[in-house]
Amino acid sequence: xxxxxxxxxxxxxxxxxxxxxxxxxxxxxxxxxxxxxxxxxxxxxxxxxxxxxxxxxxxxxxxxxxxxxxxxxxxxxxxxxxxxxxxxxxxxxxxxxxxxxxxxxxxxxxxxxxxxxxxxxxxxxxxxxxxxxxxxxxxxxxxxxxxxxxxxxxxxxxxxxxxxxxxxxxxxxxxxxxxxxxxxxxxxxxxxxxxxxxxxxxxxxxxxxxxxxxxxxxxxxxxxxxxxxxxxxxxxxxxxxxxxxxxxxxxxxxxxxxxxxxxxxxxxxxxxxxxxxxxxxxxxxxxxxxxxxxxxxxxxxxxxxxxxxxxxxxxxxxxxxxxxxxxxxxxxxxxxxxxxxxxxxxxxxxxxxxxxxxxxxxxxxxxxxxxxxxxxxxxxxxxxxxxxxxxxxxxxxxxxxxxx
Amino acid sequence: xxxxxxxxxxxxxxxxxxxxxxxxxxxxxxxxxxxxxxxxxxxxxxxxxxxxxxxxxxxxxxxxxxxxxxxxxxxxxxxxxxxxxxxxxxxxxxxxxxxxxxxxxxxxxxxxxxxxxxxxxxxxxxxxxxxxxxxxxxxxxxxxxxxxxxxxxxxxxxxxxxxxxxxxxxxxxxxxxxxxxxxxxxxxxxxxxxxxxxxxxxxxxxxxxxxxxxxxxxxxxxxxxxxxxxxxxxxxxxxxxxxxxxxx
Amino acid sequence: xxxxxxxxxxxxxxxxxxxxxxxxxxxxxxxxxxxxxxxxxxxxxxxxxxxxxxxxxxxxxxxxxxxxxxxxxxxxxxxxxxxxxxxxxxxxxxxxxxxxxxxxxxxxxxxxxxxxxxxxxxxxxxxxxxxxxxxxxxxxxxxxxxxxxxxxxxxxx
Ligand code: SF4
Numbered sequence: 001x002x003x004x005x006x007x008x009x010x011x012x013x014x015x016x017x018x019x020x021x022x023x024x025x026x027x028x029x030x031x032x033x034x035x036x037x038x039x040x041x042x043x044x045x046x047x048x049x050x051x052x053x054x055x056x057x058x059x060x061x062x063x064x065x066x067x068x069x070x071x072x073x074x075x076x077x078x079x080x081x082x083x084x085x086x087x088x089x090x091x092x093x094x095x096x097x098x099x100x101x102x103x104x105x106x107x108x109x110x111x112x113x114x115x116x117x118x119x120x121x122x123x124x125x126x127x128x129x130x131x132x133x134x135x136x137x138x139x140x141x142x143x144x145x146x147x148x149x150x151x152x153x154x155x156x157x158x159x160x161x162x163x164x165x166x167x168x169x170x171x172x173x174x175x176x177x178x179x180x181x182x183x184x185x186x187x188x189x190x191x192x193x194x195x196x197x198x199x200x201x202x203x204x205x206x207x208x209x210x211x212x213x214x215x216x217x218x219x220x221x222x223x224x225x226x227x228x229x230x231x232x233x234x235x236x237x238x239x240x241x242x243x244x245x246x247x248x249x250x251x252x253x254x255x256x257x258x259x260x261x262x263x264x265x266x267x268x269x270x271x272x273x274x275x276x277x278x279x280x281x282x283x284x285x286x287x288x289x290x291x292x293x294x295x296x297x298x299x300x301x302x303x304x305x306x307x308x309x310x311x312x313x314x315x316x317x318x319x320x321x322x323x324x325x326x327x328x329x330x331x332x333x334x335x336x337x338x339x340x341x342x343x344x345x346x347x348x349x350x351x352x353x354x355x356x357x358x359x360x361x362x363x364x365x366x367x368x369x370x371x372x373x374x375x376x377x378x379x380x381x382x383x384x385x386x387x388x389x390x391x392x393x394x395x396x397x398x399x400x401x402x403x404x
Numbered sequence: 405x406x407x408x409x410x411x412x413x414x415x416x417x418x419x420x421x422x423x424x425x426x427x428x429x430x431x432x433x434x435x436x437x438x439x440x441x442x443x444x445x446x447x448x449x450x451x452x453x454x455x456x457x458x459x460x461x462x463x464x465x466x467x468x469x470x471x472x473x474x475x476x477x478x479x480x481x482x483x484x485x486x487x488x489x490x491x492x493x494x495x496x497x498x499x500x501x502x503x504x505x506x507x508x509x510x511x512x513x514x515x516x517x518x519x520x521x522x523x524x525x526x527x528x529x530x531x532x533x534x535x536x537x538x539x540x541x542x543x544x545x546x547x548x549x550x551x552x553x554x555x556x557x558x559x560x561x562x563x564x565x566x567x568x569x570x571x572x573x574x575x576x577x578x579x580x581x582x583x584x585x586x587x588x589x590x591x592x593x594x595x596x597x598x599x600x601x602x603x604x605x606x607x608x609x610x611x612x613x614x615x616x617x618x619x620x621x622x623x624x625x626x627x628x629x630x631x632x633x634x635x636x637x638x639x640x641x642x643x644x645x646x647x648x649x650x651x652x
Numbered sequence: 653x654x655x656x657x658x659x660x661x662x663x664x665x666x667x668x669x670x671x672x673x674x675x676x677x678x679x680x681x682x683x684x685x686x687x688x689x690x691x692x693x694x695x696x697x698x699x700x701x702x703x704x705x706x707x708x709x710x711x712x713x714x715x716x717x718x719x720x721x722x723x724x725x726x727x728x729x730x731x732x733x734x735x736x737x738x739x740x741x742x743x744x745x746x747x748x749x750x751x752x753x754x755x756x757x758x759x760x761x762x763x764x765x766x767x768x769x770x771x772x773x774x775x776x777x778x779x780x781x782x783x784x785x786x787x788x789x790x791x792x793x794x795x796x797x798x799x800x801x802x803x804x805x806x807x808x809x
Contacts, residue, residue: 037581039567039568040565040566040567040568040580040581041489041490041564041566041581042485042487042566042567045415046493047489047490047566047568048489048490048491048493048554048560048562048563048564049489049560051551051554051564052551052554052555110548110549110550110581111547111548111549111550111564111565111580111581111582111583112547112548112549112581112582113548113552114766115546115547115548115549116548118529118546118548119528119529119548122529122530122546123528123529123530124524124527124529124530126524126525127525127526127527127528127530127552128526129526129527129528129550129552130528130529133528154649180552183525183526183556184521184522184526184555184556185556185558185641186522186555186556186557186558186638187555189624203506278462318631330555334558334560336513336558336559336637336638337498337500337637337652338501339503339504340500340501340502340503341500341501341503342499342500342501343498343499343501344496344497344498344499344513345488345493345497346488346493346496346498346560347488347489348496348498348513348560352489353489446723446724446725446726447723447725448723449717449721449722449723450721450722451789494666533720535722536721537722539721543719543720544770545715545719568769569769569770571772572770572771572772573776574734574770574771574772574775574776575731575776576732577770577771577772578770579769579770580769582770590722592722594724595724622769638687
C-alpha cells in the first residue's frame with residue numbers, strides 16, 4: 001500500500017466563511033445559554049417534572065456519537081483493516097470534537113455553569129456522573145495521544161497500543177453514559193440492564209452516520225477525491241449498525257414487556273403516549289431506522305445523495321430515540337402508590353407535559369456547531385485528511401464494484 | 405476605625421450562642437447550662453446517635469386541609485410565581501384513590517430522608533448529602549444545578565429554583581440554579597425545635613404528623629412505630645426512609 | 653508608529669491618575685458603621701485588620717460546619733454579619749448598592765460575591781418564624797437574643 005499523504009485543508013476566504021457560518025450557531029447558543037441562565041430555567045420547557053430537556057437530548061446524543069465516531073479508527077488500528085487507515089485521523093478528531101460539543105451543551109445548561117470549577121474540584125466518587133466527568137476528560141486525553149501516535153511517524157509503532165486503549169476507553173465511556181440512566185432505579189423507563197449495551201450499539205450507528213456525512217462534506221468542500229470504495233464500505237457498515245440498534249430496541253421493549261411492573265410505561269411509549277408514541281413509531285422506527293436501511297441497501301444505495309440522506313435520517317432517528325428515552329421517561333408518572341389513583345398540586349399521577357423551547361434547541365444545535373467548527377478548524381491546522389481518498393489510493397486491490 | 409466609635413455595646417448578642425466566646429461563659433454561665441437540656445449545644449456537630457424521622461398517619465390527615473404545606477411555604481419563604489410546573493414544593497398533599505374500592509385518602513409527601521438516599525449517591529459534587537443525624541440536605545454552595553438528584557429521587561421530592569429570588573429568609577437561604585428540598589426544618593431541629601409542618605398539623609389538632617428521634621427508644625415516634633403497623637413508600641427500593649406512613 | 657502610540661498610552665494613564673487624585677478620598681469606599689461592637693476593645697468578631705483580610709475564610713469555614721455538621725455558633729455566622737452590619741430599617745440598602753456594607757468594599761475592590769443570590773442581604777424583618785412559641789417583640793431582636801431570653805426564663809411560652 002502506498003504511503004498516504006495527509007494535508008491541511010485550504011485556508012483563505014472560503015475557509016473563514018465556513019467557520020463564520022458555523023460560528024453564528026455557536027454564538028446563538030451562547031446567547032441562548034445566557035438567556036436561560038439570566039432568567040432562570042423557567043423560560044425553558046423544563047420544569048420540576050421534566051427535569052432534563054432538549055439540551056440533554058443533544059448533549060447525550062453528541063457524547064454517544066463521539067465514542068462511535070472513533071470506530072473507524074478502532075477498526076483500522078485494533079482490528080487491522082488497512083482500508084480504514086487513512087480515515088483514522090479524522091475519526092479521532094471527530095471523537096474529540098463531538099465530545100466537546102456535547103459537554104459544552106451539558107455545562108451550559110447547568111443551573112450554575114459558573115461553578116464548573118466546583119464540578120472539577122469536589123468529587124463524589126459514588127456518583128456515576130462524577131465517574132463520567134473523568135471518563136470524558138480521560139477520553140479526550142487518550143484519543144489525543146492516539147492521534148499523536150498516528151500523526152508522528154516516530155511513534156507509529158505505538159499506534160496499535162494507543163488505539164486499543166482508546167477502544168476500551170470508549171466502550172467504558174458509552175457504558176458510563178448509558179449508566180447515567182441505568183442507575184435511575186426510581187424511574188421505570190430507565191431501570192433496565194440492557195440500557196448500557198444498547199447505548200454502545202447506538203453510539204456505533206450515530207457516530208458513523210455523522211462520520212460519513214462530515215467526510216463527504218469535507219471532501220466535497222475541499223475538492224479532494226473521495227472514491228466509492230471507501231464510501232460504500234462505510235455505508236454498508238452503517239446499515240449493519242442501524243439494524244443492530246433496531247434489534248436492541250426490540251429486545252429492550254420485549255424484556256420490559258416481560259415484567260408486569262413495566263407494562264404501564266411500555267404501553268405509554270408504544271401505544272398511547274401521544275407525541276412519544278408518534279416519535280417512536282414514525283420518527284425512530286420509520287424515518288430513523290427502516291427508511292435508512294432501505295436507502296442504504298436498496299437501489300439508491302449507490303448514490304451519494306441518498307447515502308447522505310440516509311445518514312441524516314439515522315441522526316434524526318437517533319435524536320428521536322434519545323428524546324423518547326430521556327423526556328418520555330420523565331413524562332411518564334412515577335409509580336409510588338401501586339393500585340391507587342394519585343393526584344396532587346405537583347402533577348403526581350399525570351403525564352408531565354413538556355414543550356421544548358427555542359433557546360433549548362438553539363443551545364442543542366450550538367453543541368453540534370461547536371463540534372463541527374472544531375473539526376473544520378482542526379483539519380485546517382493539522383494534517384488530518386488524506387489528499388486523496390480515490391479508490392486506487394485507498395486500496396489498490398479493491399475495486400469500487402466489489403466493495404458494494 | 406471610624407465605624408466602631410460611638411456605638412453602644414450590645415454585649416448580649418455575642419454572649420449567647422457563641423460558645424467559642426469564652427468570655428460569655430464567664431459572665432453568664434447559667435445561660436448555657438440549663439438551656440442545653442437534651443438539646444445539642446450550638447458548637448457541637450450532629451452525630452449519628454440521633455436519627456430524625458417522621459411518622460405520618462394518613463387516617464388523621466384531613467382532606468382539604470393544607471396547613472402543613474402552608475406552614476412550610478411560610479417557614480421557608482417559598483412564595484411561588486403562579487407557575488405550578490416550576491414553582492418549588494417541598495411538601496405537597498397527595499390524594500389517593502383506590503382503583504378497586506374507590507376509597508380515598510390524603511397524605512403529605514415530602515423528602516423521605518432515606519438512610520440510603522439515591523440523590524446522594526448520584527450527586528457528582530457531593531452537594532446532596534446526608535447529615536449524621538439522617539437529615540438529607542443540599543449544600544447549595546457546591547450544587548452545580550445538574551438536577552441528577554431530581555432524576556434519581558423516587559418521590560419527586562426535590563425542586564429546582566427556576567428563577568432569580570430576592571428577600572430570602574435568613575435561616576432559609578435558597579437561590580436560582582440550585583436544587584432544594586425539605587430540610588426537616590434543620591434550623592429548628594438544631595435548636596431543639598419541631599418542623600413547621602408538624603407544628604401546623606398539631607396546631608389544628610389533626611396530629612397526623614409526629615417528629616422525633618428514631619434511635620431513641622423512648623421517643624414518641626419510636627413508641628408509635630413499635631405499636632402500629634407502618635409502611636414506607638417504595639419500600640421495594642430498600643432505602644430505609646426516615647418518613648413512615650400509617651394507613652396506606 | 654509604535655512610539656506614538658506609547659506616548660498616547662502614557663498620556664492617557666497620567667491624565668487618568670491626575671483626575672483620580674483630584675477626586676481625592678471620595679473614591680475610597682465608604683463603609684457603613686456596624687450596629688454593635690463585639691467587645692469593649694474589639695469592634696468585630698476578630699481584630700478589624702484580620703477581618704478585612706480574612707473574613708471570607710471565617711465565613712467559609714463556618715459555612716461548611718453549619719451546613720454539614722449543624723454547628724450553629726454565631727461568631728462567624730453570615731447571618732450575624734448581616735444582623736450587625738446592615739440596618740434592619742425598611743429602606744436599608746440592598747447588596748446591589750454601594751451603601752451596603754459588603755458591597756461598599758467589594759465594589760471598590762472589584763471582587764464579586766455571590767453569597768446574596770441565596771442569602772438574605774438584610775436582617776430578618778420578623779424573626780418569629782424561628783421560634784414560634786416565643787412571645788415578646790421579635791422584630792427588635794435577633795434570633796439569638798430571643799433564644800437567650802428564653803433560656804433565662806424571661807420569654808417562656
Ligand atoms: S443538582 Fe446539585 S445537589 Fe443535585 S445532583 Fe446536581 S450538584 Fe448534586
